Amino acid sequence: MNHQPNNGRVYFFSISLSYKRCEAFYQPGNNSVIVTADTGHRIQIPTSRMRAFVTKQGIQGRFRxxxxxxxxxxxxxKIG
Structure with missing residues (x-):
């Protein structure tokens, strides 16, 4: 967790999901995903934020x- 001048927080994490697993992002009632940041913190991300990164292969990469x-x-x- 890095502190920013506005006292906000920055989280880094990796995601590797198949396209099939990403299909759940579009189902009613699936509004968020929980990932574990590099720091060990569990963070909740709205599926609407994840959808932009879904490709035919799913979602793979490093995020901030x-x-x-x-x-x-x-x-x-996505940073990598």
Missing amino acids: MTIDNNNKIVSFE
């Missing part, structure tokens, strides 16, 4: 998510 003091996502991006 920055949240503000109210736990609102400031940025969510």
